Amino acid sequence: MKLTEFRQQKEIAVQEELGRQIQALAIPAVLKESMNYSLQAGGKRIRPILLLAVLEEKGVQHPDALKVACAIEMIHTYSLIHDDLPSMDNDDLRRGQPTNHKVYGEAAAILAGDALLTYSFGLIARLETVPAEDRLRLIDLLSTAAGAEGMVGGQVLDMEGEERKLSLEELEQVHQMKTGALLTYSIVAGAVLAGCPPGEIPVYAAFGRHLGLAFQIQDDILDVTGSSAELGKTAGKDAASDKSTYPGLLTLPKAQEKLVHHAEAAKTALQKLPGDHLLLEQLTDLIVHRTS
């Protein structure tokens, strides 16, 4: 399947499944609205699409893969809601729309994030088509990728990085934790659901690590070269806040070299796996060349 068609199909499927999951909850109206607002604000759904692409390439039609993909998207969405808060990155715009707390207030935004995070683990626990041991593994890995040793810890380091200049090594660690861990998880979760042999999982993880770094370097680059309109968020924010970034530490051309390096390393990892990987290669190119 061509990437464009695949993405269009899966974006719709993810959007619909997210809607179904929240709709089914018997919860206070304002909480449901606030959760839905951020889930339905769109975005590229990169994490769900990576997970689903792994299954597609393996030729596996898994009845519950979409739900795992949505659990990851819920966690990603909660992290955006909390990161945007005034006491964190203080962002008014996200994907071109007012951030959650701008619409529902800080309390509802914090609670919507908490609710999405909490829900995602139960969603995976209930997937009866996935063997019990695999569900537990998915939950264990997700908790690590999203938690203090992963995404949450990365956000702490990221905020510390606004107060002092990081070394390149430290910056890479921040990115690895803040963005890389959940991106890598998406790919590994796809491999687990596809029933890949244990030896292939570390290769998928290596692909994910390079892809995650490429993704984040491009994010840093776009903050310098992109416009707010294209990005749907305030451009130039990193430089204005003196934040440590790849272009800031390395210069823009060297950051671009680093981006290409990690994209190539990601593709090289794929070659160690059986079968063809056209979708994942195209997704890698897309992440490198994206303009928003």
Add this chain to the structure above:
Amino acid sequence: MKLTEFRQQKEIAVQEELGRQIQALAIPAVLKESMNYSLQAGGKRIRPILLLAVLEEKGVQHPDALKVACAIEMIHTYSLIHDDLPSMDNDDLRRGQPTNHKVYGEAAAILAGDALLTYSFGLIARLETVPAEDRLRLIDLLSTAAGAEGMVGGQVLDMEGEERKLSLEELEQVHQMKTGALLTYSIVAGAVLAGCPPGEIPVYAAFGRHLGLAFQIQDDILDVTGSSAELGKTAGKDAASDKSTYPGLLTLPKAQEKLVHHAEAAKTALQKLPGDHLLLEQLTDLIVHRTS
């Protein structure tokens, strides 16, 4: 075993296990400190003690029950950290000490809460002495009890209740979701870990529901009759903020009647279970007669 001795033993065990869990994490120093600060601030550890009391009464020595108890305490602690935030209940004191955000700032407090919540699910997922299906059930139930349909939803309703007068039925629903769901979960989790037959679980849940309501009614009563020094938090806050409470809706004597009713109903539920329930009965009395 006498209740006092049981509680002292278990409080220490919980405190130590919480310390071990956090100590083992490779995470940013400020995040570790902030998580530890609230976990080690003490409190009554009612939820862990309820879980462990169920096992004690069943005569079951479970190697991983303490870890499940700590997972619940982490979720309880995260909820306190987030509830205390300026945009929520805006509390400066908790258990007689400055609240997390007063010490570490709002961003670190939000992230410490997120990290505790996220960690708790992974902790349960990794408990190899618990059968896989039971771990999944514990995660599923915890996600529901702590999430939008339970604790988080209850906090949303509780905040709405500050803006308008609730009916007694609505107030009971708020309490059931905000406090009752996680308290009930603690008891049910104990019963699951003890390997209770399926028919007993709803009886434990009924005990938990009445106990949870008794707990919360006493909380409302203490806000009227207690002192800030005893409570370790600001007394009289409910009345000052015009919040719907049992004494406010019913008068103080009728709230006390209601408290006794639920405590008795909790004990009646216990009589439907085999064996004696001295510990759980004593714990019920303790919750009713507590002064903080």
